[in-house]
Amino acid sequence: MMEISTSKVSRWDQHGREHVVRVRRTGVQRTIRCDTCGWRKGAQFLPWLKAAEHLAEAHQATVDPSDSGPQQR
Numbered sequence: 001m002m003e004i005s006t007s008k009v010s011r012w013d014q015h016g017r018e019h020v021v022r023v024r025r026t027g028v029q030r031t032i033r034c035d036t037c038g039w040r041k042g043a044q045f046l047p048w049l050k051a052a053e054h055l056a057e058a059h060q061a062t063v064d065p066s067d068s069g070p071q072q073r
Contacts, residue, residue, distance in 0.1 A: 003027070009051040011061035019061040021051035034058070 009021045020035040023043075030047040033040040036059060043050045055061040 007048075009048055009055065010065050011052065011055040011059075012063040012065065013059055013061040017061075018065075019055050019059045021054055023047045023051060 004024065004026050006022055006024045009023065010018055012018055022033050022035065024031045024033070028044070030043050031040060032043050032047050032051045032054070034051075034054060039054060039058065041050065041054075
């Protein structure tokens with residue numbers, strides 16, 4: 001039986017809209033698919049990097065929600 005796992009890469013554009021690309025792994029195969037525009041691509045190597053590149057190029061979505069920004073003390 002094959003193991004299937006899914007993760008996602010989220011970014012926000014300058015208008016505050018969230019864009020998500022999902023990375024699906026089935027065995028050694030990885031497929032990336034954009035929830036916003038339906039774009040999809042097979043990506044054997046570095047699928048999360050390719051997902052982030054798509055979001056930046058196609059949707060100008062570059063704000064990473066996991067980046068907390070400068071730390072204040």
